[in-house]
Amino acid sequence: MTGVHFAPDGVLVRRALRRLEDGPRSSVELAAEVLGMHGCPPTMARRLVAQLLDGIPEVAPDGAGGDAWRLTGGARRIAKPTARRLHDLRYAVVDVETNGGVAEGSGRVVEIAIVEVDRGAIGGCYSTLVDAGVAIPPWITRLTGIRTEMTRGAPSFSQICDRVRGHLRGRVFVAHNAAYDWGFLRAEMRRAGAGLPRGPRLCTVHMARRLLPGLERRGLDSVAHYYGIEIRERHRARGDAVATARVLLRMLADAERRGWTTWPALRKALGPVPRRGRRRQGRHSERHEHANDGTSDGT
Structure with missing residues (x-):
């Protein structure tokens, strides 16, 4: 169902969530796309992305080792209102x-x-x-x-x-x-x-x-x-x-x-x-x- 959803404050976190709306991303991909660190070694990418996304309930590791990330079930991509009346x-x-x-x-x-x-x-x-x-x-x-x-x-x-x-x-x-x-x-x-x-x-x-x-x-x-x-x-x-x-x-x-x-x-x-x-002054x-x-x- 379309509608209001919630994202943590912070430019980098919001950028990461937008990338993950299109599907799971590896730590290396997120380091490049979100942090601008192209060619980042996998070990460093895992550490930096884990620090960025730590405590964000909308995100979870996708697989073992922190090599990839995905949106949790409650935060999957929410389509905009389209053809529904x-x-x-x-x-x-x-x-x-x-x-x-x-x-x-x-x-x-x-x-x-x-x-x-x-x-x-x-x-x-x-x-x-x-x-x-x-x-x-x-x-x-x-x-x-x-x-x-x-x-x-x-x-x-x-x-x-x-x-x-x-x-x-x-x-x-x-x-x-x-x-x-x-x-x-x-x-x-x-x-x-x-x-x-x-x-x-x-x-x-x-x-x-x-x-x-x-x-x-x-x-x-x-x-x-x-x-x-x-x-x-x-x-x-x-x-x-x-x-x-x-x-x-x-x-x-x-x-x-x-x-x-x-x-x-x-x-x-x-x-x-x-x-x-021009703003009016006064009672609301x-x-x-x-x-x-x-x-x-x-x-």
Whole structure:
């Protein structure tokens, strides 16, 4: 099944994983292709590659002596979405609430929700507050209702990281401004020392640009109102994720009526992702009104 998968951080490790996606490689081949050490003696190649891949759960020796390496069963090559109908793909609809900072800086996730969508039906929803060990600014509390004391005693992101990965794995990542939520999850997983997510992503803001060109605003409120969808617990992760999942189903139906029935057809129809303009200041306005992610198969 296509969908999100995970790779350890680090350029050389990611390069090795990409090589192994095509099948087992010898230590000598990996030394040449990944480390640039052409003609490396086998003994040295085995030692260097073993050091590089030590502790990487996605990789295992292929045979005795460390002469070759392969991806483990859970990390075999994951095909990109191809001819399967959009309706038949599996989606993970995500919403994160944050402390208002920048993902790679002082920003932290303080609440997360993931709604699973399978074959056109909304399934289970995982949601939790997150104790990020930071104070939540008053303006975030006014927007979301989340107070610092509400997060105290909640699990840290490191404690929920494996569960989050489990809900995302094998699914198309969806969010209303996917770049925002994807960026925060990558940053939190990096801090937790976990493999970073890779795989297909779909942004409902970008879909709204193409499917609903008459809308003046494409924030979640506007798009949900267009489809007659009520948002319960607005600006809370669970409420926003459930509403986005319902919006997604309506948008996928609209896309299929236009003949965009497969992932490649949808990507072609949506076209290139618009460049991000000047950032607006204020209450998550960038998040809910702008997106720099449409459909993507990359990192």
